Amino acid sequence: MIRVDGSSDSQSLIRVRGLNKTYSRGGEKIQVLQGLNLDVDKGDFVAFMGPSGSGKTTLLNLLGGLDVPSAGSITVAGDEITHMSGSKLTQWRARHVGFIFQMYNLIPVLTAYQNVELPLLLTKLSGSDRRKHVETALAVVGLADRMQHYPRQLSGGQEQRVTIARAIVSDPTFLLCDEPTGDLDRKSADEIMALIEELVNRYGKTVLMVTHDPVVAARAHTTLHLEKGLLVEGKGSSPQSVLAGGAA
Amino acid sequence: MKFRKLIFANLFRKKVRLILTVGSFAIALVLFTFLAVVKSAFNRGVELAGADRLIVVDRVGLMNLMPISYADKIAAIPGVKAVTHDHWFGGVYQDEKNFFPQFVIDVENHRKVYPEFVVPDDQWNNYVKDRQGAIAGAKLAERFHWKVGDRIPIKTTLYGGAIWEFNLDGIYHTEKPDGDQGQFWLQWKYFDENVPSVIKSTAGWYILRLDNPDDAVRVAKAIDEKFANSPHETKTETESAFAAYFAKQFGNIEFLILSIGGVVFFTLLLVTGNTMAISVRERTSELGVLKAIGFTDRSVLFLVLAESLAIAFFGGVLGLALAILAIPGISAAVTGLLPPLLLSKPMLLLGLGFAIFVGAASGLLPGIGAMRMRVVNALRRA
Numbered sequence: 206m207i208r209v210d211g212s213s214d215s216q217s218l219i220r221v222r223g224l225n226k227t228y229s230r231g232g233e234k235i236q237v238l239q240g241l242n243l244d245v246d247k248g249d250f251v252a253f254m255g256p257s258g259s260g261k262t263t264l265l266n267l268l269g270g271l272d273v274p275s276a277g278s279i280t281v282a283g284d285e286i287t288h289m290s291g292s293k294l295t296q297w298r299a300r301h302v303g304f305i306f307q308m309y310n311l312i313p314v315l316t317a318y319q320n321v322e323l324p325l326l327l328t329k330l331s332g333s334d335r336r337k338h339v340e341t342a343l344a345v346v347g348l349a350d351r352m353q354h355y356p357r358q359l360s361g362g363q364e365q366r367v368t369i370a371r372a373i374v375s376d377p378t379f380l381l382c383d384e385p386t387g388d389l390d391r392k393s394a395d396e397i398m399a400l401i402e403e404l405v406n407r408y409g410k411t412v413l414m415v416t417h418d419p420v421v422a423a424r425a426h427t428t429l430h431l432e433k434g435l436l437v438e439g440k441g442s443s444p445q446s447v448l449a450g451g452a453a
Numbered sequence: 454m455k456f457r458k459l460i461f462a463n464l465f466r467k468k469v470r471l472i473l474t475v476g477s478f479a480i481a482l483v484l485f486t487f488l489a490v491v492k493s494a495f496n497r498g499v500e501l502a503g504a505d506r507l508i509v510v511d512r513v514g515l516m517n518l519m520p521i522s523y524a525d526k527i528a529a530i531p532g533v534k535a536v537t538h539d540h541w542f543g544g545v546y547q548d549e550k551n552f553f554p555q556f557v558i559d560v561e562n563h564r565k566v567y568p569e570f571v572v573p574d575d576q577w578n579n580y581v582k583d584r585q586g587a588i589a590g591a592k593l594a595e596r597f598h599w600k601v602g603d604r605i606p607i608k609t610t611l612y613g614g615a616i617w618e619f620n621l622d623g624i625y626h627t628e629k630p631d632g633d634q635g636q637f638w639l640q641w642k643y644f645d646e647n648v649p650s651v652i653k654s655t656a657g658w659y660i661l662r663l664d665n666p667d668d669a670v671r672v673a674k675a676i677d678e679k680f681a682n683s684p685h686e687t688k689t690e691t692e693s694a695f696a697a698y699f700a701k702q703f704g705n706i707e708f709l710i711l712s713i714g715g716v717v718f719f720t721l722l723l724v725t726g727n728t729m730a731i732s733v734r735e736r737t738s739e740l741g742v743l744k745a746i747g748f749t750d751r752s753v754l755f756l757v758l759a760e761s762l763a764i765a766f767f768g769g770v771l772g773l774a775l776a777i778l779a780i781p782g783i784s785a786a787v788t789g790l791l792p793p794l795l796l797s798k799p800m801l802l803l804g805l806g807f808a809i810f811v812g813a814a815s816g817l818l819p820g821i822g823a824m825r826m827r828v829v830n831a832l833r834r835a
C-alpha cells in the first residue's frame with residue numbers, strides 16, 4: 206500500500222516524513238522538497254512523475270542515501286538513514302539499495318560479468334559464490350550468453366539490462382530507477398519494463414521509479430506526481446505535469 | 454586481491470597515455486641512476502681514502518711546487534711511517550680526448566704509502582731499474598690495449614710540450630674492485646732530469662702514512678708549523694678531505710646533481726600528477742557509480758593510488774633495467790674524464806624507492822579529490 210499523507214500507522218518498508226530539501230545557489234535558496242511524506246510497502250512498484258526540475262532525482266537520491274535532506278526523516282526497514290554518518294550510509298547503500306540510472310553507467314573497461322560482480326566485491330562472498338550470483342543475475346536479465354562482452358559491444362537495451370543485473374545481484378531491499386528507459390527506443394523500453402515487472406511480480410522486489418513516459422508509468426502499481434515539493438496521487442492535476450509527461 | 458581486475462582495467466584504459474607515463478618514469482629513472490652513479494663516482498675518492506694518510510700541499514695552491522728537501526723533514530716528524538711525493542704530469546696520449554691522470558711517482562716510497570695498489574714484484578723490479586719505465590692501471594691498459602713491453606708516447610702539456618716515451622713495465626691492480634685502476638705512473642728521477650730548471654728538485658705534493666690514524670691532527674699541525682714562515686708554507690690534511698677538495702675543483706658537482714635531480718623529481722611529479730588528475734576527472738561519473746553501489750571513500754582513494762603506484766613501479770623497474778644496460782657503456786665512453794661509474798644495489802633500491810615515492814605523491818591529490826567527490830554531483834555530470 207502506497208500513501209502520501211503521512212498517516213500510515215502500519216510499519217511500512219520505506220517511511221518518509223516531512224522531507225525537505227533546499228539547495229542554495231549563489232545565495233539564493235531553492236526549496237525543492239517541502240515536507241514530503243511517503244509510505245511504501247514491500248513488493249510495491251511506484252512511479253514518480255513530474256515536470257523537469259520538480260525534484261524527482263533529488264527525491265531518489267535522498268531515498269537511496271546518496272544525499273542528505275535539509276529536514277525530515279527517512280526510515281527503511283526500521284533503520285533511520287537520515288542520521289547515519291558517511292561511511293555507515295555507504296555500507297547501508299551497499300546492502301539495501303540497487304541503483305538503475307538513465308545513462309547505463311557501466312564501467313566501460315570491465316566486461317558485463319565484471320560489472321555485475323562489482324557490488325559483490327564489497328561482500329565477504331567467496332569467488333565461487335560470487336560467480337554463482339553473477340551468473341544467476343545475468344540469467345534473470347537474459348544475458349547469460351553475453352557475460353564476456355564489454356559495454357561497447359552491447360546495445361543500449363542490453364547495457365541497461367546489465368545495469369539491472371548489477372542492481373539485483375546483491376539482493377537489495379529495494380530498487381531505485383531514474384528514467385531507466387529514458388535513452389531507449391520503444392521496443393527496448395518495453396523489454397526493460399517487462400523485466401522490471403517480472404522482478405516485482407515474480408521475485409517480490411520493491412521498485413521506485415522516475416519516468417517521464419506515461420506508458421512506462423502505467424506499468425507501475427501506483428503513479429505519484431511531484432508538485433510544489435509534495436507528492437500527489439493519481440493523474441496529475443497541473444497541466445504542466447501532463448504536458449511534460451506527454452511530451453516524453 | 455579482489456580489486457585487481459578493476460585496477461588493471463583502469464590502467465590499460467588509455468594505452469598511449471599509459472606508455473607515455475610509464476616512459477617518463479623510465480627516462481627519469483635512467484637519469485636519476487646516472488646522476489646517483491656520477492655523484493658516487495666523485496665521492497668514491499673520499500670513500501676509498503686511507504684513514505691513515507695525510508696530503509701536504511703548498512698553502513698557496515695545488516699548482517705551487519714544493520722543494521724536494523721537504524721529504525726528509527716530514528719523515529723526521531714523530532708518528533710518520535713513510536713519505537712519498539707526486540707530480541701531476543698532465544700529458545695526453547695520441548689525442549686530446551684520450552685523457553687519463555699521469556703521476557710522477559717516487560719509486561722508493563710509493564708502495565709503502567699506497568699498499569692497495571698491487572704490482573707483481575718482477576714487474577715492479579723491472580720498472581725501478583728502467584728510468585723510462587711506466588706502470589699503468591689495469592683498466593687503463595685494457596682501454597688502450599696496452600701490454601707489458603709496449604712503448605707509449607705521451608705529449609706533455611705542462612713541461613715544454615715535447616713527446617716523452619715510456620716503456621710499459623707493469624700493470625697494477627687494486628685490492629678493491631672499485632678502486633682507481635686508471636692511473637699512469639712514471640719515475641720522478643727521469644722526470645727531474647728532463648724538466649726545465651725551475652721545476653727540478655720539486656714535488657707537487659707529499660703523501661705520508663701515519664703509524665696511527667688517531668695521530669692525524671697532531672702530525673698535520675706539526676708539519677704545517679715546521680714550514681711556517683718559510684717561502685713554501687704547507688697545508689696538511691687527511692686524504693679524504695683532500696679528495697673532497699679535489700672533487701670540488703670540477704665545480705660544485707654535488708649542487709649540480711642535486712639541482713638536476715630536483716628538476717627531474719618535480720617534472721615527474723607534475724607529469725604524473727597531471728595524468729592522474731585527468732584520468733580521475735574523466736572517470737568522475739564512474740567513480741560516482743562505484744560510490745553509489747557502496748564503494749567507500751577510502752577504497753576509491755585506494756583505487757587511484759594503486760593505479761599511480763603501478764605506473765611508478767613498472768616505469769621505475771623499466772628505467773632501472775635500462776640503466777643497468779646503459780651505464781657500463783656510458784662508463785666506458787667517459788673513462789678518464791670521470792671516475793668509473795658503478796651501479797650498486799643500494800642505488801637501484803634508492804631509485805625504486807624514488808619512483809614509488811613519486812607515484813604515491815602524484816596519486817595522492819587526485820585520489821583525495823576522488824575520495825571527497827560527492828556522489829550526487831558526480832552522477833549529475835554523467
Ligand SMILES: Nc1ncnc2c1ncn2[C@@H]1O[C@H](COP(=O)(O)OP(=O)(O)OP(=O)(O)O)[C@@H](O)[C@H]1O
Nearest residue numbers: 228229230235237256257258259260261262263264
Ligand atoms: N546540487 C545542486 N545545487 C543546486 N541546485 C540543484 C542541485 N541539484 C539539483 N538542483 C536543482 O533542484 C531542482 C530539482 O532537480 P532534480 O534534478 O531533482 O529535478 P528532476 O525532477 O529530476 O528533473 P529532470 O526531470 O530534468 O531530471 C532543479 O531546479 C535543480 O536545478
Ligand SMILES: [Mg+2]
Nearest residue numbers: 261262263383
Ligand atoms: Mg532527474
